[in-house]
Amino acid sequence: MTKPLPKVRDSKGSVALGRMLGRGGEGFVYEIADRRDQVAKLYHHDVSPEKASKIETMASLRNDRLLSLAAWPLDLLRSTDGKPVGLLMPRVDGHKDVHNLYSPRSRKTEFPSADWRFLIRAAANTARAFAAIHETGCVIGDVNHGGVCVSDKATVRLIDCDSFQVSVGARRFLCEVGVPTFTPPELQGKPFRGVIRKPNHDNFGLAILIFHLLFMGRHPFAGRFLGRGDMSIEKAIAELRFAYGANRSTFQMEPPPNVPSIGITSPAIASLIERAFSRSGIQDGGRPTAKEWVAHLDTLEKQTKACRINVSHYYVNGLDHCPWCRLEAATGAVLFSFVVTNAPLGSNTGAIDVASVWARIQAIQPPGPAPSLPDWNQTAPSKEAVTLGRQRRFRNATKYTGLIATIVVLMVAMPAAAFIWIVGGLFVLSGVSKQPGDDGESAKFRDAVQRAEGHFKSLKARWDQDASDQRFATHLRQLQREKEQLLNLPNLRRHRYQELESARERDQRKRYLEAIQIEPAKIPGIGPGRKAMLASYNIETAWDLSEAHITKVPGFGPALTRELMKWRRVVESGFRFDASKGIDPRDITALDRDVADMKRKLEQSLINGPQALTQIRDQILAQRTALKPGIEQAGKVLAQAKADLSAI
16 A cells, blocks of 8 residues: 655645655655756655744755756645644766766766766866855865766766855854865864864865866875775875875875876966875865866867877876876776777778778888998007007016026026025015016006996997897887787688677676675675775775775774675675676677777887888988998997007
C-alpha cells in the first residue's frame, strides 16, 4: 500500500507534492505537481523556530542572481496545522556532483567531453557562486564537494543552502556543521557551535575545490610526510603542511607520485594557491577572494593551447611539454577522454598515402659518415725538444763513460770484497747525481702531453656525438618502425578485439567494481580525510583496491587495509557474469579511441619525417664545420707534445 503524500502549504497556499526525487541525510525531496521549476524539501526531524525563521529570512533575500547560482530557499513549508516542516527551493536539473567532474575516473563517463579548459571554467563559475553568496552578507560555512553541482556546460549551482550562515541586520543564523577536509586550519579540531564564520573561512574551502578541479582531484594537503608518525589530512591542514607548496620541504612534505605540479598553471594562479594555504592566509582577508579567483581563472582559460599529440589535452601556453601526456604515459590512466575524429580504420578518408610519404623520407640525402681526422703520427719534434734531448743524451754518455772507467781501475787495483762495496756505492751515487733541472725538463713535457690529451679527448667526444651520422640513422630507423606500425594497425585492432572477446567476464567485473565509488561508502575507520588521501593516490573505486596499492598510501596500515579489502569483497560478491552480453560498447569505443590516437600520432610523425631528417642532417653538417678546425688543431698540439716528450 502506497503511503499518502504529506500535505503542505507555503505562504501563498497549498502545495501539491509529486513523486519523491531523492532522500538525503536531512530529508526527502519531492516534485511539485504544478511547478516544474521548483521542488520541496521536507525534513526528517522537527524544524525548530530558529530554523524556520532562518528559512523565511533567506527567502526574503533572494534575487535573480542568487536563484541562477544556488538552490536558494524560496519559502517556508508548513503542515496543515501550521507546523514548519520544510522549504521550497528551485529545481536543479542537468547538474552533477562536482566530484564526478574532478575525479578522472568518473569524468570519463559523467563528463566525457570535458577537457582542462572545462575544469578551469567550472572552477571560475564555482568562485562566481561563492562571490554571489558573499555579496548578500551570507557565508557558506559548510564548504564541501557535496554542495556544488556542475552541468555539461560548466555552469555551477550551489545546493544545501539552508545550512549557510545568514546575517540580516543584528540577526545572525549560524552554520554549525562542516567537513574537516575543507575546514581552514584556524578552525580545525574546534567545535562549530557558536562559531561566527567569515568569508575568509569560505575562501579556504573554495581554494580546496579549485585545487581539486585543476589538479585531477588531488587534495592539496594529502601527501607523504617525511617525519615520524601518521599525518592525516586534517592534521596537515592544522599545521599548514601544504604538500605542493614552494616551502613543502620545510614542512617535511612531498606530493604523491605522478601528480601534476603547481607549475602547470600560470604564475598568477600558483601565487593565489600559495596564499590560500599559507600562514598569512589565516589573517582576516588573507586568502584570495572569490572575485580574485574569477578574474585569474578567466585569464588562465584564455592562456591555454591544444596539445599537438592529443587533441583532448589543453595546457598553459608557454610550457615546453604537455603535462597530461606525461602523466598519462607515467600512470596508464586516461585523464581526459579522447574524441575520435579520424575516419574508421580501413577507410581511406583523411588517411595519408604512406608510400608517397615514405618516398619523400627516403629522398632526404643523409649526411654520410663523419670525415676522417688527419693522421698526426708522423709529427716531428720541435727544435727545442731535439736540442734538449741531445744535451741529455750527451750528459748521460759522459757520466756512464766515467763510471765504467772507474770500475775498470778498481777491478785491477783492489781486492774482490772491497771491489763489490765500491761498485755498489758508485751505482748508488750515479743514481742520485743527476744534473739539476733534469726532472723539471721532463715534467714540463709530460704536463704538456697531459693538457693536450685532456683537451683533445673533450673535443673528440663532441665530434663523435655531434659529427656522427648516428642520429640521422637512428631517426630513420624509428620512422621505418612507425611506418610498419601504421600499416599493421588493422591487425593490431583485430588482435585487441579478440582479447576483449576472451576477457568479457574480467571486464564486466571491472566495470561493475569501477561503478562503486569509495567516497559515499560507509567503511569502518575510513572517514572523509582518509577517502581524500586514497583519491590522491588514485584509489577511488572498489576496483582500485588491492593490498599492494593501499599499503603505499600514508596512514594506511594492516587494520585499515583489512577493512578496505573486506568492503571490496562484500561489494564484489554482488557481481554476476552475464554470458549473453557481448563486449561492452564502451570498451570498443576505448579500443577505437586508442587505435585512432596511435594512427594519428604515427601519421603525424611520418608527415614530419622529411623535415625532421633535414634538420638533423643540417645540424650534423653544421657541427662538423664548427668542430673540425678545433679538433684538428687540438690533434696537432697533442701529436707535437707527444713527439717532443719522446725526443727528450
